[in-house]
Amino acid sequence: MVYNTEGIVLRTRNMGEADKVVTFYTKDHGKVTATARGVRRPRNRLLGPTQVFTHGRYMLFKGRQLDTLSQGEIIYSHQKLREDLDDMAAAMYLTEVMDLFLEEGEPNPDLFQLLVTVLDLGTDKRFDFALRVFELRLMALLGYEPQLQECIGCGLELGEPAFFSPEGGVVCNGCRTQFTKARSITKGTREWMQRFLQWDLERVAILHPSRSVLDEIQTIMAAYIAFRLDRPLKSLGFLQSLRTDSDPSDGQPRI
Ligand SMILES: [Zn+2]
Structure with a gap:
């Protein structure tokens, strides 16, 4: 079965000589893991659309275990997130949290x-x-x-001081x-x-x-x-280490 969906690349890992396993969070099918065959060969048309953090439109084949990516088109590459260490760390934290909390499917x-x-x-x-x-x-x-309104202990409306x-x-x-x-x-x-x-x-x-x-x-x-x-x-440990290393007064973005 073939299906089309919008998605975001949460993470990728290399497999074999030239393939990648790509984890997407998709609009219509939730979390999907798919193989992208031959994608690491030079000038492969799926190389761009399978970069981490890319927002794209994808065509996939449903597989028994992993799906297979057939086509991809970039909507927004989020290229800047792959060029700056702080932004990359922040985006990695985001995708790691998504990946940990979500099972496959669940749109x-x-x-x-x-x-x-x-x-x-x-x-x-x-x-x-x-x-x-x-x-x-x-x-x-x-x-x-x-819960932000009533105390989780007694259920009464919160006063001050609050915890x-x-x-x-x-x-x-x-x-x-x-x-x-x-x-x-x-x-x-x-x-x-x-x-x-x-x-x-x-x-x-x-x-x-x-x-x-x-x-x-x-x-x-x-x-x-x-x-x-x-x-x-x-990724949170990595984020915090970046934060400790940089002086907050130097104008660098903090996470
Ligand atoms: Zn209380």
């Missing part, structure tokens, strides 16, 4: 749109913001939306001792997180929260995602 057009939007924002040097939107909305789309636990969301001062991993969260950050989750994606994409808000969301969501995965992320 989710909203998630596909989220991935496209975040990679597009990344090519505009906005990964520091876009990854936070991605983390929150991905969790929601997978059914792990953090956030990776175990599910916000925690009130009274319940704090029951959640040893809870850390404080400011009211402003909590409101930004609610906007990231509730507003239309096009409206969210034009927001510009402050650096301190983004840093706070990053810390909170890294713990939240690690709790759900129950293992550390390879």
